[in-house]
Amino acid sequence: MGNARVKYSVIIPTYNREPLLAEALQSVQDALPDCSEVIVVNDGPAFEQPTRDLMATLGAISVKTKGGLGAGAARNIGADHARGQWLLFLDDDDLIAIGYWQAVARYIEAHLQSATLAYGFCQASPQSDRAEMQRVAAARTSFHIQPHETASLKPKLAGLGVGFWVSKALFQMVGGINTELRTNEDTDFCLKLLSAGARCHHTPAHGAVIFQGDHGTDAASSTTKRYGPAQRARYFKHIVDTQAEILATDSTAEAWLWKPYLKMAARSGGMEGYHHLRTAKGLTVRRKRLLATYWAGWRILASLDLR
Structure with missing residues (x-):
């Protein structure tokens, strides 16, 4: 060198x-x-x-x-x-x-x-x-x-x-x-x-x-595999919240990042992800509805243990 x-x-x-x-x-x-x-x-x-x-x-x-x-x-x-x-x-x-x-x-x-x-x-x-x-x-x-x-x-x-x-x-x-x-x-x-x-x-x-x-x-093994859905949901939520300003400049990227958060939140049980989505600022009503449907789908799969 x-x-x-x-x-x-x-x-x-x-x-x-x-x-x-x-x-x-x-x-x-x-x-x-x-x-x-x-x-x-x-x-x-x-x-x-x-x-x-x-x-x-x-x-x-x-x-x-x-x-x-x-x-x-x-x-x-x-x-x-x-x-x-x-x-x-x-x-x-x-x-x-x-x-x-x-x-x-x-x-x-x-x-x-x-x-x-x-x-x-x-x-x-x-x-x-x-x-x-x-x-x-x-x-x-x-x-x-x-x-x-x-x-x-x-x-x-x-x-x-x-x-x-x-x-x-x-x-x-x-x-x-x-x-x-x-x-x-x-x-x-x-x-x-x-x-x-x-x-x-x-x-x-x-x-x-x-x-x-x-x-x-x-x-x-892969670091990602060491953490369950509840912990991963918290990590995604942190990114969605702290990077909201830059994400607001690109609605497609914003929705793309919301999806893994809502998926992990749904798999971990509870309503936290859905409530967070409802109160989120910057997302359009149409985008919230689409993401809510996405979250609901993962909730059903989780309840059937098909995730």
Whole structure:
């Protein structure tokens, strides 16, 4: 990675996934631009010796949390330790395509050197087979990055594992990732970026390979699967409430985010979701009726245990 001043910081939060982390780290090496560092934030048990040896060989920096803080908090800690002007995120069970980060760096240096209100991401290839993931990540691809010109919000919202990058100044401006949200914190984060006036940049090609297979143990499973509908409903409600101003600019995106909230609220029982919908400001009467029908459908399915 050289001794030049660090400009790009790759941040990988990890929890109980050392074999998968090793593959993620190897993929980063084939995508890393000059003047970079790699920061692994370990939110789980201490690494075994083979993992420590690999990180030393690759020159990656290891940061240990007190454990169990969640991916959002781990990413914030990584950002605090980052020396780069640009933060590049990768999940520990995913792979980054060869050359992708290098293409992002070229784009930044050509178009965004003086910009701070910028973030971006790429298309991702979902895979359940690790060997196929390696093949897809190793394929030579041309990456053409471009600004998102649409006024719609939804195309500008993405998970932090899909080759996501953001200026450190912007990350700090919005206060980082909300650590109270253990799921869908990436949606909340993107909405905060857009509320701050950020411009989204998109890569249509597949720059990330997302693992959708078996993680082997419950401890290593998807974070989303660890939380029931009541907790997830609370997370969605928080996003709907706190991001109401930016969501009001795009009724389609607003309804899109209300739907998973109402689904989880219906599955958890009670009338809270419906009452929240009735008193919500900004939604048209027609939109409320459609969403109420959606909520009622999930209530029926929940009562029949068909959810």
